[in-house]
Structure formats: C-alpha cells, structure tokens
Amino acid sequence: MLPFMLPLLAGLTIPVAATAAGPAACTKIATELGSAKVNANQLSTNYTNSLEYWNTIQDEYKPSCIVFPSSAQDVSVSLKAIRAAGSRFAIKAGGHNPNTFFSSVQAGVLLDLSSMTAKSYDPETTLATYEPGGIFGDVYEYFAQWNRTVVGARLAGVGTGLALGGGMSYLSPQYGLACDSFRELEIVLPDGQIVTASDKENPDLFFASRGGGGNAYGVVTKYTVQSRPIGEFWAGNLIYVADQRDSVIEAIGNFIQYNTDPKAAIIGTYEKLPLPDLNLNLDEAILMFLVYDGPNPGDAFKNFTDIKALIDTTGIKSYNEVVNMPVPMSTEISRGANMFRVGVHRPQNNSYEKALDKWRTWAEDNKGSYELLSIDFQPIPKSLTDASKAQGGNAMQMPDGPYFWLNYLITTPPGMTEAKYNAAQASYRDMIKETGNDEGLPLFINDANKDQNPLQTFSTFKKLQAIKKKYDPDNFFADYTGGWSFA
Numbered sequence: 001m002l003p004f005m006l007p008l009l010a011g012l013t014i015p016v017a018a019t020a021a022g023p024a025a026c027t028k029i030a031t032e033l034g035s036a037k038v039n040a041n042q043l044s045t046n047y048t049n050s051l052e053y054w055n056t057i058q059d060e061y062k063p064s065c066i067v068f069p070s071s072a073q074d075v076s077v078s079l080k081a082i083r084a085a086g087s088r089f090a091i092k093a094g095g096h097n098p099n100t101f102f103s104s105v106q107a108g109v110l111l112d113l114s115s116m117t118a119k120s121y122d123p124e125t126t127l128a129t130y131e132p133g134g135i136f137g138d139v140y141e142y143f144a145q146w147n148r149t150v151v152g153a154r155l156a157g158v159g160t161g162l163a164l165g166g167g168m169s170y171l172s173p174q175y176g177l178a179c180d181s182f183r184e185l186e187i188v189l190p191d192g193q194i195v196t197a198s199d200k201e202n203p204d205l206f207f208a209s210r211g212g213g214g215n216a217y218g219v220v221t222k223y224t225v226q227s228r229p230i231g232e233f234w235a236g237n238l239i240y241v242a243d244q245r246d247s248v249i250e251a252i253g254n255f256i257q258y259n260t261d262p263k264a265a266i267i268g269t270y271e272k273l274p275l276p277d278l279n280l281n282l283d284e285a286i287l288m289f290l291v292y293d294g295p296n297p298g299d300a301f302k303n304f305t306d307i308k309a310l311i312d313t314t315g316i317k318s319y320n321e322v323v324n325m326p327v328p329m330s331t332e333i334s335r336g337a338n339m340f341r342v343g344v345h346r347p348q349n350n351s352y353e354k355a356l357d358k359w360r361t362w363a364e365d366n367k368g369s370y371e372l373l374s375i376d377f378q379p380i381p382k383s384l385t386d387a388s389k390a391q392g393g394n395a396m397q398m399p400d401g402p403y404f405w406l407n408y409l410i411t412t413p414p415g416m417t418e419a420k421y422n423a424a425q426a427s428y429r430d431m432i433k434e435t436g437n438d439e440g441l442p443l444f445i446n447d448a449n450k451d452q453n454p455l456q457t458f459s460t461f462k463k464l465q466a467i468k469k470k471y472d473p474d475n476f477f478a479d480y481t482g483g484w485s486f487a
Contacts, residue, residue: 094159
C-alpha cells in the first residue's frame, strides 16, 4: 500500500447517511439472495481476494460488503436494494480499469461478477456467448475446442469488461473492435429491469453499449457475439536495445501509414526504467509485439525483422500463446500503482516521432517519479474502421483510418508522499496534453484517464447523452457509482 493512501482514506468525505446506506443495502441483499452470496467480513479470504485490482491503489477501498451474484436476477435484486438504501456501489469484472471508483467503492456495495463465467457456442450460427465475470484467456481456451475465438483483449489476464470500452485485439484489423462483434446483450437497467439489447430490441441501448461508456447504462450480464475462425499464428516479440530507437519508430510509422494486410497487427512499446542513463542507454527498452493470423507473414513485418534484435521470440504459435506474450500472467505480474492516459494522432508530419520525443524528454527530466513508464503505439488501419462500419459501427462511429492510439502508462514507486504522487501525475498529464491530439479523432476509452473525458471526443456525444438520460433518468448510476462523465 502506498503510505499516503491511509490518510487519503481517513480524510475521504463520506456523508453519514451514505455510510449507513451501505450496511442497510447489504442486509437487504443478504436477506433476498442468502448470506452465501454476501460477504461483509473484511478479514475473510473471499473478501480480500476480491479486492485485487490491476491498479493496486484501488485495493485499499473497503466496501461495506461484497456481493457475488450468479445471475442477472441476482444483479437485479442487488441494484434494487442498493437503490432503495441510497448506497454507493461499484461493478467489478476483471478490475483492470485503473480509474478510482470505476470498479471500486468505499463504504458501499461492491458487485463482484466473478461467479458469472458461463459460456456457450452454437456451431450452426457460429455465435458465442460469455458472461462478464471471466478473463479473456479462459474465454479463448473454451472456444478453441471448435477452432473459434472471439475478439477481445490482447492479454489473457484482462477481464471481459474491456469489450464495453471498445476492446482492441490482434484480430481487430480484420474484424473491428471487440464491441463490433456484439450481436446481443443482456443488460440489467438501473431500475432493475432485465432487458435485451440488439439491433431489433432497444437498438439505442445496444448502440451506446458498444464502446460508449461501459456499464453507464446498466450492468451487462451476458454477451452474444460473432465468433471468428482461429488457427496457427506467426507471432512473437522483438526486443531492441535503445540505440535502435530511431530505426524502430521509423518502422512503426511506416507500418501505421502503409500496411494494408489486415492479418498483420503490432504493438510498439517503448519503456523507461528509473535507472540513470549514464550515456549507456541502460534505462530504455523497446518491445515489439508482432502478430500475424496465419503461419506466413510474408513481408508484413520486414521493416522490423530487418533491424537486429537483442531477443527474437517469433515463430508459429497458438492463439493461447499469442495472448500470453511476452510471458504468461503478464497482467497479474504488472499489478502496481498504475495509471493510464491516451492520445490519438494521424501519422502525417511524423507525429509518432514527436510524441515519442516529448515522452522521452519527460522521462529524463523526472527520474524518481516513476517505477516504470511506457508508451504504446497502437495502429488503427482503414481495414479496422471498415470492418467496424460493415457491422453497423460502434458508439465512436470511428473515422476512417489510418491513425493510431497512444497508451501512456505510469507506474509510481512505493514510498511516495501524497504531494509527490499528485505532482508526478499532474506533470505527466500536462506533458500528454501538450503533445496534443488530432482533431476529429476519438480517444480510446480503454486507455483513458477519467479527467480526459473521452466521450466528449466522440461525434456521437449528444446522442449518447440522450441515451444515458433515457435509461438512467434520475442519474442513479451517474450519482452513486464511478464512471465516465456525460456532462
């Protein structure tokens, strides 16, 4: 635990009524669902295990109780009780979103969906279903028995809630974002109603739920999605020494602008460690993820493979091996005081180089303020935006590619004071803001910080505001749980 978190928690202003509301809601839920599904014992293993987040700062918030629903009906009963008591609450699936109170709560009810992991496959329609409590690695393994998969996270350990924020996959250049493959959603509305959202039923709710704010409109309790064929991949990591940083960023820029093979996908990651540079470039590493849907990538990655790599793990892999690169349990291993921010750019005028230079300068000037920094280049090719449009589009109504999203990660070190932590986060925020974003492009919700207000960058923002008002008319979800701003 960061040492400043205890005073932060002690100073957290929680109205007396809200403090009483949490236990009242917990008692009501336990009466209706049974005590086995409700845990208020903060010393129990079941309770403490539930409070494990990818951003470990969120671990410190203590709900009045944790509810483990096993069905949409359980979620409905819980929301009605929470609403009647006026309690704060949070919905937790994988717990990967680092923003405070997006899936954590202090002195309220935490709905932990980890018991909801049912999956099914229909060979005739090739439609797949999964519930929200699992991680994508388990989902992929289940559907692999039919040589099928679903579009989801690029790391096995990420929860399925990622799809509600869009969801980037190595398969996205072929099939669009994860949310583009949605065909039907089961959703528990803020008033407890259980409804279906699809092109035919509640189509406005279905539209908004495809990347338009996560659980802002209700709790998704079942996904029906179009599955995709899966076979062998040519994939792996190339790790370069820092001296090759300019050659690699040029290769990334060329890939963003000129690659037209939808089976080829990359992530380009530059990482900084808090080591002194000493003019030896010991503090920087470059990690490329290269993934080709098929055994032979041809020349798709030639710009990268022509650069001599320190480590090369490329070769034939199963999809399970692909989503466990660079090592298994990458998500779990990388738990820490993590925070994301996002940028978006078109590749003209070498914007990828300019963003990298600003990030690198900040890293050199702020040694000691971070345990790890990374900047990820995530291409959005035209094939991806075409695939999205062919399936009706998502809540972003994505402009034509190519462009790229930047994921900025900062992991702060243990032992920081509150003042130093806040200063580091503010300085990092300002550097990214100064880097700017290209107009007319949406910020990626999955990688956004709360203060970036990503929904406001969508061309559909006013439409989403109206849908939010329709399904949450008295602002129950807006006022009693965390989430993206519709203001």
